[in-house]
Amino acid sequence: MKIRSFDDLKQYKKSLYGNKKTAKYTVLVGMATCGVASGANTTMTAFEETVNELGLKNVTLKRTGCIGYCFLEPIAEVIDEQGNSTIYTKVDKAKVAEIVSSHLQNGKPLTEGVIKPDMQRINLAEVKPIQKRQLRVALRNCGVIDPESLDDYIKYDGYMALAKCLFELTPNGVIEIIKRSGLRGRGGGGFSTGLKWSFVAKENAPVKNIICNADEGDPGAFMDRSILEGDPNSILEAMAIAGYATGAAHGYIYIRAEYPMAVKRLKIAIAQATEMGLLGDNIMGTDFSFDIQIKLGAGAFVCGEETALIHSIEGKRGEPKMKPPYPAKRGLWGEPTCVNNVETYANICPIIIKGDQWFNSMGTTKSPGTKVFALAGKINNVGLVEVPMGITLREMIYDVGGGIVDGKAFKAIQTGGPSGGVIPYTMLDTPIEYDSLVAMGSMMGSGGMIVMDEDDCMVNIAKFYLEFSVEESCGRCTPCRIGNKRLFEILEKITNGNGTMDDIRKLKELGRVIKDTALCGLGQTSPNPVLSTLHFFEDEYIAHVVDRTCPAKTCSSLIRYFIMPDKCIGCTLCARVCPVSCIDGERKALHSIRQHECIKCGACMDACKSNAIVKR
Amino acid sequence: MTPNMTNEEKYALLEDFINQQENKSTSLIAILHYAQELFDYLPNDVQTFVAQKIGIPTARVYGVVSFYSFFTTKPRGKYKINICLGTACFVKGSDKIYNEFKKQLSVEDGEVTQDGLFSIHPVRCIGACGLAPVVMINEDVHGMLNAKEVAPIIKSYRDKEGM
Ligand SMILES: Cc1cc2nc3c(=O)[nH]c(=O)nc-3n(C[C@H](O)[C@H](O)[C@H](O)COP(=O)(O)O)c2cc1C
Ligand code: FES
Numbered sequence: 030m031k032i033r034s035f036d037d038l039k040q041y042k043k044s045l046y047g048n049k050k051t052a053k054y055t056v057l058v059g060m061a062t063c064g065v066a067s068g069a070n071t072t073m074t075a076f077e078e079t080v081n082e083l084g085l086k087n088v089t090l091k092r093t094g095c096i097g098y099c100f101l102e103p104i105a106e107v108i109d110e111q112g113n114s115t116i117y118t119k120v121d122k123a124k125v126a127e128i129v130s131s132h133l134q135n136g137k138p139l140t141e142g143v144i145k146p147d148m149q150r151i152n153l154a155e156v157k158p159i160q161k162r163q164l165r166v167a168l169r170n171c172g173v174i175d176p177e178s179l180d181d182y183i184k185y186d187g188y189m190a191l192a193k194c195l196f197e198l199t200p201n202g203v204i205e206i207i208k209r210s211g212l213r214g215r216g217g218g219g220f221s222t223g224l225k226w227s228f229v230a231k232e233n234a235p236v237k238n239i240i241c242n243a244d245e246g247d248p249g250a251f252m253d254r255s256i257l258e259g260d261p262n263s264i265l266e267a268m269a270i271a272g273y274a275t276g277a278a279h280g281y282i283y284i285r286a287e288y289p290m291a292v293k294r295l296k297i298a299i300a301q302a303t304e305m306g307l308l309g310d311n312i313m314g315t316d317f318s319f320d321i322q323i324k325l326g327a328g329a330f331v332c333g334e335e336t337a338l339i340h341s342i343e344g345k346r347g348e349p350k351m352k353p354p355y356p357a358k359r360g361l362w363g364e365p366t367c368v369n370n371v372e373t374y375a376n377i378c379p380i381i382i383k384g385d386q387w388f389n390s391m392g393t394t395k396s397p398g399t400k401v402f403a404l405a406g407k408i409n410n411v412g413l414v415e416v417p418m419g420i421t422l423r424e425m426i427y428d429v430g431g432g433i434v435d436g437k438a439f440k441a442i443q444t445g446g447p448s449g450g451v452i453p454y455t456m457l458d459t460p461i462e463y464d465s466l467v468a469m470g471s472m473m474g475s476g477g478m479i480v481m482d483e484d485d486c487m488v489n490i491a492k493f494y495l496e497f498s499v500e501e502s503c504g505r506c507t508p509c510r511i512g513n514k515r516l517f518e519i520l521e522k523i524t525n526g527n528g529t530m531d532d533i534r535k536l537k538e539l540g541r542v543i544k545d546t547a548l549c550g551l552g553q554t555s556p557n558p559v560l561s562t563l564h565f566f567e568d569e570y571i572a573h574v575v576d577r578t579c580p581a582k583t584c585s586s587l588i589r590y591f592i593m594p595d596k597c598i599g600c601t602l603c604a605r606v607c608p609v610s611c612i613d614g615e616r617k618a619l620h621s622i623r624q625h626e627c628i629k630c631g632a633c634m635d636a637c638k639s640n641a642i643v644k645r
Numbered sequence: 646m647t648p649n650m651t652n653e654e655k656y657a658l659l660e661d662f663i664n665q666q667e668n669k670s671t672s673l674i675a676i677l678h679y680a681q682e683l684f685d686y687l688p689n690d691v692q693t694f695v696a697q698k699i700g701i702p703t704a705r706v707y708g709v710v711s712f713y714s715f716f717t718t719k720p721r722g723k724y725k726i727n728i729c730l731g732t733a734c735f736v737k738g739s740d741k742i743y744n745e746f747k748k749q750l751s752v753e754d755g756e757v758t759q760d761g762l763f764s765i766h767p768v769r770c771i772g773a774c775g776l777a778p779v780v781m782i783n784e785d786v787h788g789m790l791n792a793k794e795v796a797p798i799i800k801s802y803r804d805k806e807g808m
Contacts (some may be wrong), residue, residue, distance in 0.1 A: 060774060062771075062773050062786065063776055063788075064775050065774050065786070066776055066785075066786030066787070066788050067788060099773075099774075099775020099776060100774075100775055100776075102775075115773075144651075155770060170716065199689070245772070246769075246770075247734040248729075248731025248732045248733065248734075248769045248770030248774075249731055249733040249770065249774050250770075250774075251773070251774050251775070254772040256670045286678065286715050287715075287768070287770075287771050287772065288772060289784070323676055324674075324675075325675065326680070326713075327674055327677070327713030327714075327715035327716060328713050328714035328715035328716075328768075328770070329714060330711060341674065342671075343670060344670055344673035344674055344709070345670050345673075345705040345709065346708055346709055346712040347712060347713070348712075401735075403774060403775075405731075405732070405733035405736075405774045406733060406736045406737070406774065406777075407736065407737075407775060411775045411777070413775075443732070446732065459805075475776075477702065477733075479732050479733060479736060481736060490736075493735055494732075497769065503712070530777055531664050546684070566708075606767040608748075615649075630744075635792075
């Protein structure tokens with residue numbers, strides 16, 4: 030059927046609740062990339078087979094997106110008639126059998142391997158006070174709805190926000206709401222979304238475009254993928270709202286080719302929504318038409334930058350260009366174009382339905398709302414979290430993130446990816462928002478947070494990011510193409526143990542020059558990892574060049590492996606694993622390493638069972 | 646990849662695809678994606694063919710191919726081992742996994758093993774950072790790896806091929 034009016038949509042939503050008796054238990058299996066990689070397909074099949082074999086009539090099985098606990102996948106949630114939820118982790122075939130026999134057949138939930146996240150989801154239809162630390166606005170539907178079912182999305186008030194815009198608000202009215210909400214772009218820069226929309230709306234042009242930036246180039250960030258895989262329709266709906274507000278009729282989603290599952294689900298969602306008349310010509314019977322196309326990226330970080338992205342959609346090399354003119358004035362095909370990030374769009378529908386005041390009651394005055402962060406690195410709870418802006422890093426790491434792996438000492442957190450910087454221990458009580466991060470020499474970026482402990486060398490991390498920027502530089506401007514290469518070479522020299530104090534001075538000087546002179550955002554921010562590690566951890570750089578040591582014991586040129594005489598039991602294991610056979614020793618006798626032949630691979634240390642091998 | 650097809654059939658499919666595009670020149674990236682799916686890589690002949698059918702200089706096609714790391718002009722193994730060297734994987738020791746794969750297969754980046762089965766490609770983040778360190782072999786994602794698991798993984802693919 031086709032939806033031809035607001036009433037049609039309301040009726041249709043009602044009918045979805047009406048005709049099917051809800052089963053006693055709903056079992057949700059998280060099937061985003063992380064889940065599937067951990068075996069969620071096997072879990073789903075096992076549930077299907079067991080439920081069919083036993084002929085259980087009171088169970089509904091449902092595929093869903095990611096609930097954010099990547100390290101505990103595959104995850105299955107069982108919800109009973111009263112709405113009580115039990116979230117099972119690491120659900121393999123055996124666990125499925127247990128869950129079915131105990132919980133689904135006998136009503137006794139298991140108690141082992143269960144988590145109770147400190148998390149609350151917003152509901153579009155009602156307002157509830159915030160009670161939990163994690164608050165899901167952008168991720169509201171991820172892990173709840175079936176991402177391949179438009180009906181399921183409509184059940185959770187899908188397309189109500191678009192209907193409200195089309196039937197109750199003027200384009201200008203929509204822009205005013207978004208402006209007043211204070212929503213800032215989640216793609217990195219933090220520019221006011223309402224303001225950007227108003228610029229595009231102001232342009233007098235026959236054709237305008239809406240782009241969704243789903244390039245997600247920052248390694249370590251995966252919130253956009255998660256939203257697209259778990260709730261694709263919310264992005265389509267928000268893009269249509271942006272189209273209505275700005276007067277654009279065409280939408281493009283630029284997505285990385287590395288995200289095949291997200292692409293597949295977007296295609297399904299576009300087809301279903303078009304079929305129902307929620308996208309395409311004369312949406313819901315109005316004279317507003319809006320279509321959406323998918324454009325695949327091809328593996329270039331710089332294509333996340335909006336002008337480069339536009340070139341890429343046009344079928345060209347993804348090289349950025351000077352701004353202004355901004356895309357809002359002259360973008361895709363030279364027409365006014367509004368580019369927003371996936372997570373920015375994911376906030377639009379809740380704002381339209383629940384209002385700007387509701388939105389800016391969350392977070393801080395300058396950065397309202399919530400933000401999704403991808404926690405990765407040496408932290409216990411690796412995964413996606415969504416929290417109100419303004420939470421401190423300490424709360425983030427120790428409360429939400431569950432602390433550092435193996436109880437090691439926290440050293441620094443990296444935000445903003447290759448454009449950002451590190452934040453050290455001393456800054457742990459700083460609230461996280463756009464401006465506070467910039468003040469610390471880092472930036473919000475897309476929300477990737479890499480947690481590092483005492484074993485991570487800051488010089489080496491800076492080198493890692495510079496290597497990234499060197500590879501990803503498009504080569505258009507000299508400061509970025511050559512300057513970053515020089516920075517990288519100096520860092521390489523330092524980590525190889527050949528650095529001098531003058532090199533440290535050069536790093537600072539060159540870093541500032543590149544920042545001031547590069548053409549696009551990539552080059553203007555690429556020295557940040559160097560400058561910020563230098564700012565907070567200069568002593569580590571000095572240790573490398575003056576003492577010729579690596580305090581974190583990471584840089585292989587500056588460390589040596591030794592066998593401790595009092596601990597070696599002469600088991601010969603180390604000698605056997607050594608790839609260059611540089612360990613001498615008889616059975617039951619002390620072994621020793623021929624230092625000049627050692628390639629410092631660490632294989633011996635990993636192999637030793639008596640902890641007799643140390644790095645110095 | 647489509648191993649059971651002759652080159653003529655592949656070129657015919659590619660030509661059909663190109664003709665379906667409303668605006669051929671702006672669809673260049675989509676066309677190259679399709680071509681790489683068919684041929685598994687983009688040798689000079691394929692690039693020239695694309696350029697002729699679209700009616701643009703081959704240099705423009707090559708400019709685009711060489712700009713994007715997803716496109717490759719060298720043949721790849723039947724199993725493409727994409728090793729993530731993104732940040733989350735890096736701090737969890739992905740370099741060790743990477744070296745172990747190179748050692749076990751005796752190949753460098755972009756080279757194909759003698760039997761044609763494997764090639765190694767370092768990549769930046771496949772979005773499964775929660776499972777770091779991550780390796781993606783064709784469509785299969787292997788997460789939370791340590792170096793000891795590398796040999797058994799390779800063996801499992803060899804077994805599949807009966808080798
Ligand atoms: C080098 C570079 C890479 C970028 N990568 C991304 C990206 O992967 N995703 C994204 O949404 N924005 C990225 N941006 C920011 C975009 O240029 C643009 O500002 C953003 O998409 C605007 O959307 P927003 O206002 O909703 O944040 C990048 C910018 C630069 C300079
Ligand atoms: S950094 Fe390896 S998957 Fe993201």
